[in-house]
Amino acid sequence: MAMVCLTDFEEYAKEHLSKATWDYYAAGADECCTRDDNLLAYKRIRLRPRILRDVSVSDTRTTVQGTEISFPVGIAPTAFHCLAWHEGEMATARATEALNTCYITSTYSTCSVEEIVAAAPNGYRWFQLYVYRDRKLSEHIVHRVEALGYKALVLTVDVPYTGKRRNDIRNQFKLPPHLKVKNFDGVFQPEAAGPEEYGIPANTLDPSISWKDVYWLQSITRLPIIIKGILTKEDAELAVEHGVQGIIVSNHGGRQLDGGPASIDALSEIVDTVQGRIEIYLDGGIRTGSDVLKALALGAKCVFIGRPAVWGLAYKGEEGVREVLQILNDEFRLSMALSGCRNVAEINRNLIQFSKL
Ligand SMILES: Cc1cc2nc3c(=O)[nH]c(=O)nc-3n(C[C@H](O)[C@H](O)[C@H](O)COP(=O)(O)O)c2cc1C
Numbered sequence: 013m014a015m016v017c018l019t020d021f022e023e024y025a026k027e028h029l030s031k032a033t034w035d036y037y038a039a040g041a042d043e044c045c046t047r048d049d050n051l052l053a054y055k056r057i058r059l060r061p062r063i064l065r066d067v068s069v070s071d072t073r074t075t076v077q078g079t080e081i082s083f084p085v086g087i088a089p090t091a092f093h094c095l096a097w098h099e100g101e102m103a104t105a106r107a108t109e110a111l112n113t114c115y116i117t118s119t120y121s122t123c124s125v126e127e128i129v130a131a132a133p134n135g136y137r138w139f140q141l142y143v144y145r146d147r148k149l150s151e152h153i154v155h156r157v158e159a160l161g162y163k164a165l166v167l168t169v170d171v172p173y174t175g176k177r178r179n180d181i182r183n184q185f186k187l188p189p190h191l192k193v194k195n196f197d198g199v200f201q202p203e204a205a206g207p208e209e210y211g212i213p214a215n216t217l218d219p220s221i222s223w224k225d226v227y228w229l230q231s232i233t234r235l236p237i238i239i240k241g242i243l244t245k246e247d248a249e250l251a252v253e254h255g256v257q258g259i260i261v262s263n264h265g266g267r268q269l270d271g272g273p274a275s276i277d278a279l280s281e282i283v284d285t286v287q288g289r290i291e292i293y294l295d296g297g298i299r300t301g302s303d304v305l306k307a308l309a310l311g312a313k314c315v316f317i318g319r320p321a322v323w324g325l326a327y328k329g330e331e332g333v334r335e336v337l338q339i340l341n342d343e344f345r346l347s348m349a350l351s352g353c354r355n356v357a358e359i360n361r362n363l364i365q366f367s368k369l
């Protein structure tokens with residue numbers, strides 16, 4: 013079967029994954045309004061293409077946190093890759109290494125960070141951190157990933173509690189016993205066991221985290237800190253004031269607060285407030301190369317894909333994720349050329365038709 017676009021991978025994954033796994037990956041919170049709007053919002057944005065600009069040569073390279081990547085699309089942190097493919101996150105890491113882009117490993121990976129680094133030793137990686145009530149657990153993983161050569165910490169701030177995902181409740185979704193959150197295997201003591209969420213002891217993440225914990229994190233690491241889950245200019249300003257190095261504009265793929273904005277709709281106010289002081293990235297609803305172009309035109313330095321990477325894994329493991337990334341790269345290059353841009357530096361707000369927003 014020829015895979016032509018990312019939705020081909022979605023259809024394949026839906027057909028071949030178990031219902032409970034598919035539902036978990038697809039889930040949005042409550043009525044899924046924000047999840048669905050993440051995609052619809054791109055379709056409301058129209059481009060203003062420029063012509064006769066000699067696009068015979070085009071260059072999709074960019075940099076994130078000072079490191080060059082081959083094109084401005086990386087992999088967002090998503091949990092439990094071994095549900096989609098037996099090699100799980102190791103396959104994802106190899107694919108991103110091959111395509112020379114950034115892979116954000118989830119706290120909830122089903123391969124350990126050591127296994128991931130061994131699988132793709134030359135890959136460019138950031139680590140996504142959830143803050144535990146037991147700060148020693150978080151501190152331990154931060155030191156582990158720093159020693160392993162991860163290049164940044166992505167602090168996810170939109171999960172004080174897990175969003176209400178209706179099908180996961182109906183399916184009583186949980187990680188099957190043969191799979192583990194490997195980074196913490198054996199770390200949760202039996203006495204900590206009680207109510208579970210997704211087969212993981214519940215109430216382990218700390219809902220009391222606040223801005224002062226950014227200072228705490230800075231005190232235990234020298235890695236750049238990127239805050240994931242900001243949707244307003246007020247919080248973007250606070251992030252800059254707290255000295256972080258980047259922001260990922262994100263609503264967690266619509267899995268947390270239902271009724272919040274599509275991430276692309278939240279981008280402009282954040283870009284206007286930050287005024288280039290730190291890098292701004294975005295995830296949520298990126299499915300085509302022209303979505304990438306629109307996000308960059310509105311000020312994102314790089315975007316990240318969540319579900320499409322998992323669909324690629326479900327299709328053919330490492331090869332499937334490579335195909336997903338390659339298709340997005342090809343589509344992005346074409347959209348750039350068709351709108352008169354030869355390189356990412358030429359992408360700017362003039363490409364967006366604001367009267368239609
Ligand atoms: C199945 C699944 C698991 C996720 N797990 C995590 C996670 O462990 N940590 C995190 O910060 N975000 C997690 N996210 C959110 C993603 O990082 C990202 O924000 C979202 O998937 C982007 O939207 P997209 O799927 O439309 O590309 C998860 C998303 C999905 C779909």
Ligand SMILES: CCCCCCC(=O)C(=O)O
Nearest residue numbers: 091120174209210212267
């Ligand atoms: C016990 C909390 C599990 C969260 C799992 C990963 C995640 O962020 C998701 O959206 O799913």
